[in-house]
Amino acid sequence: MAATAMLNTSCEKVSPQGVLMAGTAVEDRVKMSQLFYKDYLQQSSNNIIVNPYDSKLHGYSFLVGSDSHVTTDPGRMDEMFAIGLENNDLLYCHLGDIADTKPEYYITLDKSIQYAKSNYVQKYYEPNELGRYVRKGDIYDDYGILYEDIKFPFFPVVGNHDLTHNGWALWSNLFHSSFYEFDVICGYDEEGNQICDHFIFLDTASGTLGKLQVDLIEQGVLDGEDYYRYTFIFGHTNIFLPQNMQFASTFPREEAYFLLKQFDKWNASIVFCGHVHKWDEQIFNMVHFVTLDSMSERNSPEAGDYLVRVTVNEDGKLDIEKVHMNYVAKSNSDSDSNS
């Protein structure tokens, strides 16, 4: 029975070598991510400002998707970005297993992201006479920025299926860092204090944080400022097992308890996970845990509520809702919806 169950988990991404050799790839990923992130922070802030031209407007929303497993059909990724753009979501987060690990699938994914960015720029920016882009509504910036310097607010974490077949080389080529944090600066309260929310992204793709990531967390690398209104945490591997998904791994005991304690220390509001392709919600230690279903058209072929939107309202109240996806793959799904 156990052996049968193990075989049933097999697919071309399964690697017995992983169990037998006990690789330490997570350490390399975190090291690379940390170095990249430190350099990036020295050059520019990763923080996002909500309504920079009216600091009294504090509300915003963001969209979360998971386990898209993009291959040749980017339909669901395109739809996620389109939904976010239509709703004016501030940013988009992805919980890993974004594409299956073949170079051509990452080309598909990159096209989808570039297509979404062009729509994003078209909606929120306008070109000036210098051929540069100025944010609509920004009356102070005449000079603008280059198209390639416009940051498309898409923030993924790495998943286990992003690692197979040397997938980290593909994933990191697009996204660079699997371990990072940033602030969403929402404005100022009546007493002049900055209202700030915290976004933390963890590399949990291997089912463990690894020694370096644990050390960095304990050193407070992700702690940010002293005070946040809300803290949102994103990772791939689920903490809690949905009732009917027994054959999926979660963290080892000590690490699960370490994370639950750390979420409490971070005063986390919502922790988002994926991995098991099954919706689940739990509240533990006053933290709301949401495990998302797969948004992949192969794992979830029917239209359904595969995304989650979190809305931070003007009054600071937090709302969370499922978001419906309509895209259904065509029977011959080699088409590129960008075209």
Place this chain on the structure above:
Amino acid sequence: MIITCISQMGWAQNCYIPYKGYDGENKNEISAYVMGGTNVVTDGFGGLEASYTRHITPRWHVGGDAQMQFGKELFSVDVQGGYRLPIKYGNIDFSAKVMYNFYHKFGFHEMAYNISATWESAYVDLRLGETLVHYHSHVWGIGWGYTETPLLTFGFGANIRHRNNPWNLGLFFRNYDDFYYENWNINWGIRWYAKVKEQWRLFGEFNIRPAGSISQLASKYEGSVKIGLKYKW
């Protein structure tokens, strides 16, 4: 021939002599081992374990175990019992276990309830069972608990020599250890025993505990060594 259980778990806990038949004469077994290793979260750790088993009859046994792990700040106790059913090729050992763990470092209390059936043959053993785990912590002045979905418990072991030999060496794969039960985090390693005197056995194991399932390209999480001594009377 009456043979006692040889499950990996039973090494240190509810068997007198690993891989050798229970002689039906001794009523008591006691064992202890020392352990040490490294863990991703807690770094180095070490600990002590002690076990006692009482054979009520040649078929029925009960026992208990306790451990302290320094570094992890983990304290555990369990009680268990079992019934051994001889079959043509070995035995099937039906067992039940209730375990309490206190992860002091993280402030978590954990209860685990396991039932298992273990088939034991001369060279190979296979365990299947179910485990229910509940844990809770206490923050914000409130206790928070969570009961996991029942976990499949499985273990496989194979030895290079017939179990009647005075020393043996084997491999194991399993998703549990003496004081924890996992889901698809499959630990594996090498186990051995050696006869010291008629009533004494040395035993030990080297255990690699990865994090993540096969499809997660399991990563190094913990490595540990156990060395122990067992005595019957």
